[in-house]
Amino acid sequence: MSTFRNFKMVDYVVYGRGSFNQLEDILAPHRKDDLPMIFLVDHFFEGKELANRIPVRGADKIIFADVTYEPKTTQVDALADALKDEFGMVSGVIGIGGGSTMDLAKAVSLMMNNPGSSADYQGWDLVKRPGVYKAGIPTLSGTGAEVSRTTVLTGPTRKLGMNSDFTPFNQIVLDPELTANAPVNQRFYTGMDCYIHCIESLTGTYLNEFSKSYGEKALDLCRYIFLEKDTWDDECDDKLMMASYAGGMSIAYSQVGVAHAVSYGLSYLLGTKHGIGNCIVMNHIEEYYPEGVAEFKRMVEKNGIEIPQGICKNVSEDQFDTMINVSLGMKPLWENALGKDWEKIMTREKLRELYGKL
Amino acid sequence: MSTFRNFKMVDYVVYGRGSFNQLEDILAPHRKDDLPMIFLVDHFFEGKELANRIPVRGADKIIFADVTYEPKTTQVDALADALKDEFGMVSGVIGIGGGSTMDLAKAVSLMMNNPGSSADYQGWDLVKRPGVYKAGIPTLSGTGAEVSRTTVLTGPTRKLGMNSDFTPFNQIVLDPELTANAPVNQRFYTGMDCYIHCIESLTGTYLNEFSKSYGEKALDLCRYIFLEKDTWDDECDDKLMMASYAGGMSIAYSQVGVAHAVSYGLSYLLGTKHGIGNCIVMNHIEEYYPEGVAEFKRMVEKNGIEIPQGICKNVSEDQFDTMINVSLGMKPLWENALGKDWEKIMTREKLRELYGKL
Numbered sequence: 001m002s003t004f005r006n007f008k009m010v011d012y013v014v015y016g017r018g019s020f021n022q023l024e025d026i027l028a029p030h031r032k033d034d035l036p037m038i039f040l041v042d043h044f045f046e047g048k049e050l051a052n053r054i055p056v057r058g059a060d061k062i063i064f065a066d067v068t069y070e071p072k073t074t075q076v077d078a079l080a081d082a083l084k085d086e087f088g089m090v091s092g093v094i095g096i097g098g099g100s101t102m103d104l105a106k107a108v109s110l111m112m113n114n115p116g117s118s119a120d121y122q123g124w125d126l127v128k129r130p131g132v133y134k135a136g137i138p139t140l141s142g143t144g145a146e147v148s149r150t151t152v153l154t155g156p157t158r159k160l161g162m163n164s165d166f167t168p169f170n171q172i173v174l175d176p177e178l179t180a181n182a183p184v185n186q187r188f189y190t191g192m193d194c195y196i197h198c199i200e201s202l203t204g205t206y207l208n209e210f211s212k213s214y215g216e217k218a219l220d221l222c223r224y225i226f227l228e229k230d231t232w233d234d235e236c237d238d239k240l241m242m243a244s245y246a247g248g249m250s251i252a253y254s255q256v257g258v259a260h261a262v263s264y265g266l267s268y269l270l271g272t273k274h275g276i277g278n279c280i281v282m283n284h285i286e287e288y289y290p291e292g293v294a295e296f297k298r299m300v301e302k303n304g305i306e307i308p309q310g311i312c313k314n315v316s317e318d319q320f321d322t323m324i325n326v327s328l329g330m331k332p333l334w335e336n337a338l339g340k341d342w343e344k345i346m347t348r349e350k351l352r353e354l355y356g357k358l
Numbered sequence: 359m360s361t362f363r364n365f366k367m368v369d370y371v372v373y374g375r376g377s378f379n380q381l382e383d384i385l386a387p388h389r390k391d392d393l394p395m396i397f398l399v400d401h402f403f404e405g406k407e408l409a410n411r412i413p414v415r416g417a418d419k420i421i422f423a424d425v426t427y428e429p430k431t432t433q434v435d436a437l438a439d440a441l442k443d444e445f446g447m448v449s450g451v452i453g454i455g456g457g458s459t460m461d462l463a464k465a466v467s468l469m470m471n472n473p474g475s476s477a478d479y480q481g482w483d484l485v486k487r488p489g490v491y492k493a494g495i496p497t498l499s500g501t502g503a504e505v506s507r508t509t510v511l512t513g514p515t516r517k518l519g520m521n522s523d524f525t526p527f528n529q530i531v532l533d534p535e536l537t538a539n540a541p542v543n544q545r546f547y548t549g550m551d552c553y554i555h556c557i558e559s560l561t562g563t564y565l566n567e568f569s570k571s572y573g574e575k576a577l578d579l580c581r582y583i584f585l586e587k588d589t590w591d592d593e594c595d596d597k598l599m600m601a602s603y604a605g606g607m608s609i610a611y612s613q614v615g616v617a618h619a620v621s622y623g624l625s626y627l628l629g630t631k632h633g634i635g636n637c638i639v640m641n642h643i644e645e646y647y648p649e650g651v652a653e654f655k656r657m658v659e660k661n662g663i664e665i666p667q668g669i670c671k672n673v674s675e676d677q678f679d680t681m682i683n684v685s686l687g688m689k690p691l692w693e694n695a696l697g698k699d700w701e702k703i704m705t706r707e708k709l710r711e712l713y714g715k716l
Contacts, residue, residue: 004374006384006529009367015568015611016362026364171364174568209596210373210532213604217575238567246571253373 004208007252008165010147015174015241017234020137024055026171027092030133035091036060038083040105042067042097042139050139050178054096059087067100069271073119073155076104080111080118092133096178098190099143099274102136103151106167109134110151118162119155127164135171139178141240142190142275144197144248146172152274159268159326174245176237184232188305189275191240194247195222195299196278199292200257204336207254214250218243226299257337258288258346261330262354265323270311283307284357288337312358324351362566365610366523368505373532373599375592378495382413384529385450388491393449394418396441398463400425400455400497408454408497408536417445425458427629431477431513434462438469438476450491450528454536456548457501457632460494461509464525467492468509476520477513485522493529497536499598500548500633502555502606504530510632517626517684532603534595542590546663547633549598552605553580553657554636557650558615562694565612572608576601584657615695616646616704619688620712623681628669641665642715646695670716682709 014022027037036059043064045051054062063079083090090112095105109131111118121127136146145151149168150161161167179187198219201207207215221243225236262285263277272280279300286293300307315323328334328351334342372380385395394417401422403409412420421437441448448470453463467489469476479485494504503509507526508519519525537545556577559565565573579601583594620643621635630638637658644651658665673681686692686709692700 003380004372004377006370006372006380008370011369012364012366013568013610014362014364016566019362022361022364176567208374209534209600210371210603213575213579213597213600217571220574221571239571242567242571245568252371 005252008149008168010169010172012171013174014172017175017177017238019173020053020175020178023137023173024057026135026173027055027094030092031057032091034058035089036087037092037094038063038090038108039094039096040065040079040101040108042101045096045139050096065097065101065104067097067104070100070267070273071104071107071151071153073117073122073153076107076111076118076153079104079108083108083112090132092135093131094135094137096137096139098138098140099145099193102138102143102145103153103161105134105136106131106151106169107153107162110162110166118153121162121164122153122155122158122160124163125165127162127166130166134169135173136169137173137175137178138241138244140182140186140190141179141237141244142192142194142247144194144244144251146174147245147248148251154268159264174241176234176241179237179241180234185305186275188303189273189279191222191226191243192279192282192296192299193275194218194240194243195226195296196259196282196292197247197256198222198250199289199296200259200337201250201254203289203292204255204257205339206332206336211250211252211254214246215254218247218250221246223295226303227295255332255336257333258285261327261333261337262351264330265327265355266311266358268326269315269319269323272311276308279307280311280358284354312355315355320352320355323355324348327351363610366507366526368527368530370529371532372530375533375535375596377531378411378533378536381495381531382415384493384531385413385452388450389415390449392416393447394445395449395452396421396466397452397454398423398437398459398466400459403454403497412454423455423459423462425455425462428458428625428631429462429465429509429511431475431480431511434465434469434476434511437462437466441466441470448490450493451489452493452495454495454497456496456498457503457551460496460501460503461511461519463492463494464489464509464527465511465520468520468524476511479520479522480511480513480516480518482521483523485520485524488524492527493531494527495531495533495536496599496602498540498544498548499537499595499602500550500552500605502552502602502609504532505603505606506609512626517622532599534592534599537595537599538592543663544633546661547631547637549580549584549601550637550640550654550657551633552576552598552601553584553654554617554640554650555605555614556580556608557647557654558617558695559608559612561647561650562613562615563697564690564694569608569610569612572604573612576605576608579604581653584661585653613690613694615691616643619685619691619695620709622688623685623713624669624716626684627673627677627681630669634666637665638669638716642712670713673713678710678713681713682706685709
């Protein structure tokens, strides 16, 4: 008997321009005694207007999180330990930022109620207890981290999420106004994370109609935004936020593929961020996704973006080996992309050659 | 400040052909001591194979519910009272059937934990306490009742749902195999409920990008199923189940329109079921939805369905008045369809004329 994943949804969703203004009312019923709400905010917003609009009450605290690099288990543990030291316990953790901030907020919430290190929970269904109340407020659209049941973390031995039914947010606030001032390149790379993931999942061998319908919708929205529209406007922000949400939901019964598997090696070794890493790889894998890569290149051109080249030029053979090991470790991604016999297709030599081109 | 609804999602979703076989495992963690699970099953399945596949354990009980007419508050109260008399309390209520069965299961679950009559809770956010665990397993696709935050009930004075954050299911099991043997006409009418609701919401004045993206996907799926496909097959069942889900989700920030408002009058007076009632009305409202009605008629023709005519031929003027009153009472539907000045457009005379044609 095949079994289908029983997918845990986010509890509450609010979508709308200006819905961020409802945050105080949304949080009110979740405040416990005098315990603070912790706002974990992308450091990009330090000194910006958005930071002043956060409804800070009582002992609440804003923590600007450095997301220059993607979240590490050590960073999660340090944040949770500092909160326990300062407050004993908190009412909730509210993440405001891009995918890294979303993942950080989910992980810190879980570590407020689970013992040990977040590294102990990297894997599937290892988390034993619900975290504190957690809400996600994306300011960049594309990763789908706002609806996922994971939180990707770089640990001492691997880059892997805390995948569990306790991981999804209790609340997400989808306010497209918050994405309006994102830097153009960053916005493009993050949007392409959604596009690439649709191409990988829709052409993959793991897929059912639930994920297909979400993936197709996300893909339609990406095509409209990045190919049909000539200037970026509110409609683009509105639609890209829904593309991100739909792309994230489509992960329920699908899997990513070659771009993600190769990009994980880059990010492990070089710290390349997820969105740009996927773009760097997508630029060179027409062999696996001929139509998707051609369309991706049209999007890059139309939006006037330059994808970095030659990022592996100073990488040693030992380091190539490390990247290859990390990448080939992502077995479900390869199997989704290339089928059961993927190891015969994607040999170490072939992957070495691909990394050499990046 | 405009406020956006904070939409409560279903907690868990499983989608897949054969996922009904996982029901025992899904329910196991929700069984409380020796309290039974109650399976509320559309009477259509009495003596059919599906009834034998229900994982009945201990004191569990299967109740075949007569859904010849849409659920009434009296029926809900009688079911909940009988369960309290027999068992004191139950572990959960599992609805297996079409939209009426879904609504009945949600309402009975709520009434196990809330005092008085379900009629006391017809309205918005009147329910004070969560119900018992509840799961929905649709065997017909189209109404979207599996994901809605309401449960439409005919009460002593009105047809109105128990709309609340406690109303959505804790679990839905979306197994398209269960819809394979639905009667062709019933399947069409229920599918058209989804299609009509997309036309009404996408052309309405209430809409945002969240609901638009879901509504567009549901519409695309309906067009594929009812216009492009030449024979009904598994793919149709798979896709119509997702169309129903997406159509239901799209209700978060949208509203239905003329067909639903007029159809409510029919069902109040004549007991006409929701799906067929919408089709009877849709057949005559090209003035409001010219493209939608033309496409609807192509779907009717292509699928070889005969929409009933002349159902109001024996209706008295007093009865027309009753239907008109019920219909004009659905203010948000009319405002969504025709704008703020809807009362100048849809006069009693005009509505009398429309009912006369049905």
